Amino acid sequence: MSGCQNSTVALITNQGDDTVSIVNLNDLEVIKTLQTDKGPLGVEFIDTNHAVISNTKHQTLQVINLNNFEITNRIKLGFTPLGMVSIKKEKRLYVSSWYENKIYLFDTQSWKQLLQIEVAKTPSGLAYNDKHGLLICANRDENIATIIKDNKILKTIKTGEHPFGVYTRDDQAFTVNVYSNNITQIDLNNFSSKEINSGNHPYNMVIHKNKIFITNTQDDTVSVVNKTTQEFIVNLKTQEVPENIGIDETNNQLVITNWGSNTISIFDLNTLKLIKHIKTGKESRAFGNFIWSKR
Amino acid sequence: MKKLVVFLTALFFVFTAFAHGPTPQKVQKSVKIAASPATVWSVVKDFDNANKWLPFVSDIKIETKGEEKFRTLTLKKGGKVLEKLKGIDDDLMKIKFEIVEGDVPVADCNMYITVTKGANDNESEVQWTARFYRVYKLNPPIPEGQDDESALNAMNSVVDAALPELKKLIESQK
Numbered sequence: 001m002s003g004c005q006n007s008t009v010a011l012i013t014n015q016g017d018d019t020v021s022i023v024n025l026n027d028l029e030v031i032k033t034l035q036t037d038k039g040p041l042g043v044e045f046i047d048t049n050h051a052v053i054s055n056t057k058h059q060t061l062q063v064i065n066l067n068n069f070e071i072t073n074r075i076k077l078g079f080t081p082l083g084m085v086s087i088k089k090e091k092r093l094y095v096s097s098w099y100e101n102k103i104y105l106f107d108t109q110s111w112k113q114l115l116q117i118e119v120a121k122t123p124s125g126l127a128y129n130d131k132h133g134l135l136i137c138a139n140r141d142e143n144i145a146t147i148i149k150d151n152k153i154l155k156t157i158k159t160g161e162h163p164f165g166v167y168t169r170d171d172q173a174f175t176v177n178v179y180s181n182n183i184t185q186i187d188l189n190n191f192s193s194k195e196i197n198s199g200n201h202p203y204n205m206v207i208h209k210n211k212i213f214i215t216n217t218q219d220d221t222v223s224v225v226n227k228t229t230q231e232f233i234v235n236l237k238t239q240e241v242p243e244n245i246g247i248d249e250t251n252n253q254l255v256i257t258n259w260g261s262n263t264i265s266i267f268d269l270n271t272l273k274l275i276k277h278i279k280t281g282k283e284s285r286a287f288g289n290f291i292w293s294k295r
Numbered sequence: 296m297k298k299l300v301v302f303l304t305a306l307f308f309v310f311t312a313f314a315h316g317p318t319p320q321k322v323q324k325s326v327k328i329a330a331s332p333a334t335v336w337s338v339v340k341d342f343d344n345a346n347k348w349l350p351f352v353s354d355i356k357i358e359t360k361g362e363e364k365f366r367t368l369t370l371k372k373g374g375k376v377l378e379k380l381k382g383i384d385d386d387l388m389k390i391k392f393e394i395v396e397g398d399v400p401v402a403d404c405n406m407y408i409t410v411t412k413g414a415n416d417n418e419s420e421v422q423w424t425a426r427f428y429r430v431y432k433l434n435p436p437i438p439e440g441q442d443d444e445s446a447l448n449a450m451n452s453v454v455d456a457a458l459p460e461l462k463k464l465i466e467s468q469k
Contacts, residue, residue: 015318039318056318099433122432141432200381201405218381218391218405240407241426259319260407260424283321 008250008293011051013040014281021280022069025248028276032069043290044084046108054081075111083126096123119146125166132188136173138163145175157193159184165204176202196230198223204244215242238265239277246291257284322450325422326458330465335419336388336410342380348461374398401427401446425450
C-alpha cells in the first residue's frame with residue numbers, strides 16, 4: 001500500500017457480495033477488495049486512521065485500518081445497524097438500530113455501549129452538526145426528523161414522505177425523502193423547514209459550494225440544485241440506481257454509488273462532466289461518509 | 296414434545312433475527328437473443344402486449360389515468376398484479392415499470408429492462424433488473440411467506456419464466 005500514502009480513497013460497501021471495494025480516487029481504480037461480514041451498508045470514519053462499516057445481516061460493525069486497509073476489529077451488536085455518525089474529538093459513534101427505533105452511542109476506543117436513545121420508527125440516516133451540537137436522525141416510516149441535543153430529543157420535525165438520507169452543513173440539516181421526491185431543508189436556528197424538489201425516489205445528497213447534489217434512484221440521475229435559489233440546474237446521468245454520494249475535495253470530484261450497475265460514477269465538480277464509471281462489488285451502496293483523504 | 300417446540304421456536308427466532316436486514320433485494324438476469332437490438336426493443340418496449348412473452352399471464356388490461364399508464368396482469372395460477380409504466384427511453388432502449396399492488400410477495404418493486412447490442416448486429420442482450428423489499432418490514436418474527444427468501448423466489452421465478460419466452464417469441468418470428 002506504499003503507493004497510496006497520499007491518496008484519497010472511497011470505501012464502497014457492496015451489500016450483494018459482502019465486500020468493501022477500496023477505490024483510489026487519484027488513479028480511479030479499485031486497489032483492494034475486503035471480505036466482510038454479511039450485508040455491509042454504512043460507512044463512517046472514526047479517527048484519522050480508522051473507518052467503520054455496519055453489517056446489516058450479521059448485526060456487526062467492523063473496523064478498517066486505513067493505513068493498510070485491513071479489518072482489525074469486529075463489534076457484535078445484537079441489533080440491525082444502519083446509519084452511523086462519529087464525533088471524532090470525543091471518540092463517539094452513534095449507530096441507528098433500524099428495527100428497535102433506537103440510536104446507540106459507542107465509545108470508539110473501548111467499543112463499550114454508553115447509552116441508547118429512543119427515537120421514532122425506522123431510524124436510518126444520521127448526521128451530526130458540530131456548530132449546533134445537534135444529532136439529526138431520519139425516521140423513515142414516521143416521516144419525521146428527530147433532532148437530538150446532549151443525547152436527549154430536542155425536537156421532531158415533519159419531513160416529506162419516507163426520509164432516509166440525512167445531511168447537515170452550517171445552519172441547516174436536510175432529509176432526503178424517497179416517496180415524496182423532495183428533500184426537507186431544516187433551519188437549525190429556528191427549526192423552520194421547507195421542501196425542495198428532486199427527481200424520482202431520491203436517496204441521499206451532498207452540498208458542494210452553492211450546489212446541492214441529490215441522487216435519484218429511479219431516474220438514474222443526480223439532480224443539481226442551486227442552494228440559494230433552490231432552482232434546478234441540471235441532471236447528471238449516472239448508471240443504474242444511484243444511491244449514495246460523496247465529495248472528493250482533493251481531486252474535485254463527485255462520487256456516486258450505483259446499486260443497480262455495481263459501479264461508482266465519478267464526475268468533475270467544475271465541469272459537471274462524467275469522468276469514469278468504475279466497477280465495484282455487487283450492489284454498491286456506501287451509506288454515510290465514505291471518502292477519506294490521507295493527511 | 297413441548298421442549299422440542301420451544302427449541303424449534305427459539306431456533307426460528309434466532310435464524311430470522313439473523314437472516315434479515317433493511318436490505319433491498321435484487322434480481323438481475325439476462326438472455327442473448329439472435330435478433331437485432333431494434334427488433335428486440337420493439338417487443339420489449341410494448342408495455343401493452345407483454346402478455347405475449349409473460350407465460351404466467353392469462354390476460355392483460357391497459358388503463359390510462361392522465362399521463363400515467365397502468366396494466367393489470369391476470370395470473371394463470373390465480374390473482375392479479377397492477378403495474379405502472381414509469382418510462383420508455385428509446386435512446387437507452389430501457390423500459391421502467393413498478394408493481395403498484397398485487398398477488399406477489401414483494402414490496403416497493405421497481406423494475407427495468409434494457410436491450411443492448413450483442414457480439415454482432417444480429418445479436419442482442421436483454422437484461423431484466425428488479426429492486427424490491429420483502430412484504431414484512433417490521434421486527435421479527437416474520438410471518439410465513441413475507442420474508443426475503445419468499446420475495447426473491449417470487450421475482451426469480453417471474454424473470455426465469457419470462458426471458459426464455461421472450462427469446463423464443465422473437466427468434467421464432469424470423
